[in-house]
Amino acid sequence: MEMLNIKINGKDYTVEKNTTILEACHKFGIKIPTLCYLKEINEIGACRMCLCEVKGARSLVAACVYPIDRDGTEIFTNTPEIRKYRKTNLELLLSNHDKKCLSCxxxxxxxxxxxxxxxxxxxxxxxxxxxxxxxxxxxxxxxxxxxxxxxxxxxxxxxxxxxxxxxxxxxxxxxxxxxxxxxxxxxxxxxxxxxxxxxxxxxxxxxxRDDTAKVFEAIADPAKHVVVHTAPSIRATLGECFGMPIGTNVTGKMTTALHMLGFDKVFDTNFGADLTIMEEGTEFIDRVQNGGTLPMITSCSPGWIKFCEHYYPDLIPHLSTCKSPQQMQGSMIKSYYAEKAGIDPKDIVVVSVMPCVAKKFEITRDDQGRDGMQDNDISISTRELAKMIKTAGIQFTELEDGEFDSLMGIGSGAGTIFGASGGVMEAALRTVADVLTGEDLEKFEYTEVRGMDDVKEATYNVAGIDVNVAVTSGLKNAAKLLDDIRAGKSKYHFIEVMCCPGGCINGGGQPIQPGHVRNFVDLREKRAEALYDDDRNLPFRKSHDNPEIKAIYDEYLEKPGSHKAHELLHTSYVERKKY
Amino acid sequence: MQKKISNLPFKGTPEQEAKLKEVIAKYQDDPGAVMPVLQEAQDIYGYLPIEVQTMVAEGLNVPLEEVYGVSTFYSQFALSPKGKYNISVCLGTACYVKGSGDILNKLSEILGIEAEECTDDGLFSLTACRCIGACGLAPVITVNDDVYGRLTVDDVPGIIEKYKN
CATH class of the missing domain: 3.30.70.20 (Alpha-Beta Plaits)
Structure with a gap:
């Protein structure tokens, strides 16, 4: 690697050849303002906020796309002229901008x-x-x-x-x-x-779409029993909205805050994730043993489902019929929990806190819910929950740790890792392997499917059967695997697809980090690590070991894949048009 | 100026579609195919409605939005068809200094359409063109093959009336 000696604002530095000015400056502690630049996906040098001076160049250059390729390059990032240009640029942007900032x-x-x-x-x-x-x-x-x-x-x-x-x-x-x-x-x-x-x-x-007013209204209504449940990844990201370091696990503070907001019950969607594994694992074994459609593809991610329905409707038979954890949790709250607590499900308002905005669409799907009732009534994102906590004056960072409420408050480590790409696959393998071997296997970490690669693949020998699995996230990557299935070239038995790159930890409802953070920190890795860490510290790490999961099958659902389970926990899909 | 999207029903024929498919096949492996295919598509259909752009997008395997972005960026592409009577207003230098801009505005006001658009009944379309070589008659407009010269704004309503029946 060729190294170049350069000067930035008169000080000497050494950088690798072809490093951009933006990257070099970041490395040496100088933040260059950017508006359009997004590393790897939007490097177009259009907004002109990052203008810098390169000595000898005819005009100011865009730092985000200017590779340093000459030894002795002299760069200036903060001259009066540069500040003037950047300021004028902002003033011009504001000249055609709706400046109602207070209510934005x-x-x-x-x-x-x-x-x-x-x-x-x-x-x-x-x-x-x-x-x-x-x-x-x-x-x-x-x-x-x-x-x-x-x-x-x-x-x-x-x-x-x-x-x-x-x-x-x-x-x-x-x-x-x-x-x-x-x-x-x-x-x-x-x-x-x-x-x-x-x-x-x-x-x-x-x-x-801000649905927080609906939640506040439900909480204030004494006739309503308001139950909230939070997705696996929320615990790894919510803290960012309160200035906590990226990748801080805030499960304890979050449950305390939810109780303080006035929810009647605070449940963990990790339970719903565990339930998904019980059903999806069973469905997978059934498809393998009885000649069902393979590869089977996970169905937890509603954005992914909608993508498949619009763009690959011919592959719908490959989708698992399992509802997503959000929907399973909601369905169980309005049936199993309602019965146990003696509450009419019509008086229950189920609020889900999700890393996702597609969940707002999923709760309204015709093929979800029953008896004219939705499984979940309101779905809010991580960002909306943070807004509610702030509105309520709750000093989040000062809170003592609380706990989820029982009945659906225990989630296994397998459930918690659902939030990161590869998590559903690993969770499913933990259960499928135990079921097929009839043992409590000691080796249950499937690290090959973890991480942020575009496509992760592995072959696992489970009870004498070679299972080829693939894990992907981001629809661009998913499309490659889908094209292979269409062409009859897919060698996989089981595929996990998450709509958002990196999985739910990078979902569309997650805290917004400004460009100058997300361009230089891998949010996905830091947030995922918080979940894998959570997994390592939980008492139960396989879905089928979760005592509340055992109880719901003993007392209510009979067994995974039962008639009742199919009625309440499975769904169907529709073909949608592309244009 | 934003391009107006035509509401007129699409009247493409199977022959036109077959021709477009040939064009798409010709450019299939060309990474910069959208522009030339749109140009030829416009030659075939006269304009680029959603039905045509969808065929182009599908045929070239590019998002419809990308095709639409190209079609709205370049002034050469029309999203509205030509009317039964296409009125061209010369905005060449001589006509312009003689007030053809006002003529265009008057036409636009009476017909309720901007330049490069077509009325909803399909009768009139309006085009702003460059010098047609009749500077001695400035300002000049043409309605299909009929030429009208030395016009004033007050002549405009009468000309339109002539073609209405």
Whole structure:
């Protein structure tokens, strides 16, 4: 590797050849402002916020895409001229920006606002014509407000990275806007609801639909019994909304906060995840032994399901018929728990806290719920829960540790790792291997399927049968495996697909980290590590060892795959159009 | 100016579709195929409605949104068909200084459409064109093959009336 001696702001440094100015500066403790840059997926040098001076260059250069390729390069990042250009740039952006910051959902967490603060920008500097767009509130999962859009195209890149590409820059010049083809609303195109666009948007142009008011209303209604359950990955990410380090496990504080918010019961969706493994593991064994459709593909991720329905409807028979953990948990709350507690399920409001905005869509699907009742009534994201905690004045970081309530409050380590890509596969293998061998196997960590590679594959010999498995996340990667299945070339028996890159820990409902953090820290790895750590410290690490899971089958569901289980825990899918 | 999307029903024929498929096949392995295919598609259909763009997207295996982005970026592409009567307003230098901009505005006002659009009844479309070589008659418009010169804004309603029946 060729090393170059360079100067940044007059100080000597050594960098690898072709390091960008942005990366080099980051390495040496200098933050260059960016708005459009997203490492690996949006490196277009368009926003011009990262302008720097390279001695001898004809004009200022975009640090994010300028590779340092000459020994002796002299770079300046903070001259009066650069500050002036950056400031003017921001003032021009604001000249056509809806500046209602006080009521903006991203107030206090907006990258544009933060830069305006740092550069002491006068928002009234350039007055002129402003474009006006109607808000797109057509979907259940997000609201698009193009009046807040700065055309950075991060969302376009995120959508393209998911192989969905339903949004893009259309028209030109002053009329350029990020819209769908032929100006359709988002609910008219094959958007999969993953919400990755909301996580990368630097402003308030793309935000999750805020359902917190409905939750507060339910809690305040004395006639309602409000039950909340939190997905595996929430414990690994919620702390970030309160300034805690990325990858902090906040299970204890979170359960305390949920009780303080006034929920009548606080359950753990890890229980639902364990239940999913019992059903999905059984389904897999049945498919293998009885010539069912293989490879079987996991069905926990509603964005992935919608993608399959829109883009690969011919592969629907490969999907496991199991409901997702959210839906299983909700279904059991309104049946098993309602019976045990002697409460009419119609008086129960089930609130799920999810890393995901597609879950808002999933709860409304026709093929979920029963007797005209949804399994879950309201689904909120990690970000929305954080907002509720803040609104309620709960000092999250100061809280004592609490616990989940019993009946559905115990989750195994297998359940907790559902939140990271590879977790469902590993959890399933832990149970399937024990069931098929009839033993309590001591080796149950399947580390080959962990990590952040695009596709992870392994072959495990389970009770004399070679099982080929593959794990992938991010729909771009999933598409490769699906194309192979279509072509009849797939060698796998069991595939785990998660819609969002890295799995739920990087879901569309997770805390938003600004570009200058997410470009240099692998959020997925840090958050996943918190879950694997949680797994190592839990008393039960296999779904079938979870005493509450044993109890629900003994007392209610009889056995995995029973008639009753099928009625309550399984679902079906529909073909959807691509255009 | 944002391109207006036509609401007129699509009237593509099987022959046109077969031709488009040939074009798509020709550019199948070309990574920069969207532009030339859209150009030829417009030659076939006269404009690029969603039905045509969907065929292009599907045929080239690129997202419809990407095709649409290209079609709205370049002024050469039309999302509206030509009307039964296509009115071209010359915006060449001589016509322009003689007030053809005002003529265009008047046409636009009466017809309720912008340049490069077509009325909902399919009768009129409006095009802003460059010099047609009749500078001596400036300002000039053409309605299909009929030429009208030395116009004032007040002449415009009468010309439109002529073609309405």
């Amino acid at each position: 959902p991203r107030n206090d967490n907006c990258e544009l606002q933060q830069l305006c603060l740092e550069y002491k920008v006068d928002e009234t500097k350039f007055q002129g014509e402003e474009t006006h767009y109607e808000e797109d509130k057509s979907t259940l999962h997000l609201v698009r407000n193009n009046n807040k859009c700065i055309l950075c195209r991060r969302c376009v890149a995120a959508c393209k990275n998911q192989y969905v590409s339903v949004i893009g820059a259309n028209n030109r010049g002053f009329d350029t806007a990020i819209t769908c083809a032929f100006d359709k609303d988002l609910n008219e195109v094959s958007c999969v609801s993953c919400g990755q666009c909301t996580v990368v948007c630097p402003t308030g142009a793309l935000v999750e």
